[in-house]
């Protein structure tokens with residue numbers, strides 16, 4: 001998606017160890033116009049899949065997932081990373097190792113929001129090793145729901161996340177695919193489609 005790639009080139013900053021900082025438009029300050037376009041693009045791509053729920057992980061996935069859900073006319077659910085005191089009901093849970101924070105956390109969604117008949121589109125901001133998306137897919141599978149696809153804003157294609165998800169037969173659609181962050185330079189692969 002050209003608008004996202006242009007913005008990454010303009011405002012993305014490369015940190016050490018292959019990490020891209022996009023806190024001025026995605027992960028801290030959020031650009032609503034860009035998020036709306038992203039939501040429309042994911043909705044266009046998955047329109048024919050009869051999606052009933054969009055699922056993401058708090059916090060940076062929420063903005064693009066919400067616009068995607070709005071464009072598809074379905075609810076958005078964000079998995080929580082910490083158990084809230086108000087979550088007294090039964091939970092679907094899974095463990096996720098965070099690439100950026102280097103800690104394992106338990107993620108959860110209340111059982112009352114995901115059901116066997118649901119057809120889920122998973123959305124996340126980044127794809128690195130695939131652990132966040134795999135954990136979200138595990139929550140859906142516990143509910144007996146079908147994961148129809150995974151929509152990613154920024155895929156770091158030099159990391160193994162896509163291969164892992166595809167080996168689980170989970171189709172991945174990424175709006176920006178980064179081939180390399182070497183030498184302080186952001187190189188993109190061709191568009192997914």
Ligand code: 5GP
Pocket residue numbers: 018019020021022027057060097098099100124125126127128129130131132133156161
């Ligand atoms: P994975 O679970 O695929 O290894 O990593 C995806 C998660 O780690 C995303 O939810 C995102 O929060 C975080 N992440 C991975 N790589 C990056 C990165 O280069 N920059 C930022 N800001 N977050 C990242």
